[in-house]
Amino acid sequence: MTMWFEDFHVGDHLESGDEIEITAEGIIAFARAYDPQPAHLGEPGAAVHLSALAASGWHTAAITMRLLTQLGVVGPVGLEVNLTWPTPARPGDRLRVEVVVTSKRESNSKPDRGIVELRYDTVNQFGEVRQRTRAMIMAWRRRSTASWPGARTAL
Numbered sequence: 001m002t003m004w005f006e007d008f009h010v011g012d013h014l015e016s017g018d019e020i021e022i023t024a025e026g027i028i029a030f031a032r033a034y035d036p037q038p039a040h041l042g043e044p045g046a047a048v049h050l051s052a053l054a055a056s057g058w059h060t061a062a063i064t065m066r067l068l069t070q071l072g073v074v075g076p077v078g079l080e081v082n083l084t085w086p087t088p089a090r091p092g093d094r095l096r097v098e099v100v101v102t103s104k105r106e107s108n109s110k111p112d113r114g115i116v117e118l119r120y121d122t123v124n125q126f127g128e129v130r131q132r133t134r135a136m137i138m139a140w141r142r143r144s145t146a147s148w149p150g151a152r153t154a155l
Contacts (some may be wrong), residue, residue, distance in 0.1 A: 016067040054088035064125040
């Protein structure tokens, strides 16, 4: 599913229907490949940093992107993102994404698109926020794909 500029309305709330569970094995595998720090590898020194095994923030961000694609809010082009990780994701967390459309405006220079601002939290099954995000995206306006060159049916 792709969301077009017209599909976004300020104040809309969207929530991923799916959850993705974080496992100790997944945390360690992601860390070995992309963020090999002690707290993410389950090494003895991990307790010093985060008190126990914790997912890399980038692992949480990757899960968030997966959930956002299922909602269709990432077909548009990302322009800016601000991420914070208030609490670490742990083994056993089942993550979902809650999205709020905070603003939108038509492009001043490109009539075929607009800018949408989103705030979304990645939360576990207890409602604890593991990642907080503010993002600006560029979303295309809905129009016949035959009316513009190089158009794709899904972005």
